[in-house]
Amino acid sequence: QRAECEELKEHLAKLGGTKKVRELLAAEENPNRQAFVQNRRLVVATPTRVATDPLFSRVRFDVLMVDDAPKIPAPSLLAAASLVRERIVVSGDPRDVAAVGQWVMPQKGTRTASETAPVPLA
Numbered sequence: 001q002r003a004e005c006e007e008l009k010e011h012l013a014k015l016g017g018t019k020k021v022r023e024l025l026a027a028e029e030n031p032n033r034q035a036f037v038q039n040r041r042l043v044v045a046t047p048t049r050v051a052t053d054p055l056f057s058r059v060r061f062d063v064l065m066v067d068d069a070p071k072i073p074a075p076s077l078l079a080a081a082s083l084v085r086e087r088i089v090v091s092g093d094p095r096d097v098a099a100v101g102q103w104v105m106p107q108k109g110t111r112t113a114s115e116t117a118p119v120p121l122a
Helices: 002-014 017-031 031-040 047-052 054-058 074-081 094-100
Strands: 061-066 085-088
Touching: 002 061, 017 054, 047 074, 061 074, 074 085, 074 094
Parallel strands: 061 085
Antiparallel strands: none
């Protein structure tokens, strides 16, 4: 048990000590989720949660990062994008677009990011 206790003490120290852990727990129990979310440096949510949870309609973010964007329904992506003040970073395989069928493929003469990215030297 002593080893387990020491391990827990180490984890507690890594989290910022007992005061910080108590603050985090109090914030999670607090019914004011908006204040809790606004004080986070990083918030992770599904597109559906962003589109349907009323909390997100009251909060604004600096950056939106979207992975596998072609697989996300356009209305959900647009709902999330409407919450952003500064930048939107979108990533995904453009070949996945046809499978989902929701996004317009680049017109002839345009290039995707993968076509313009530098090629690593071997």
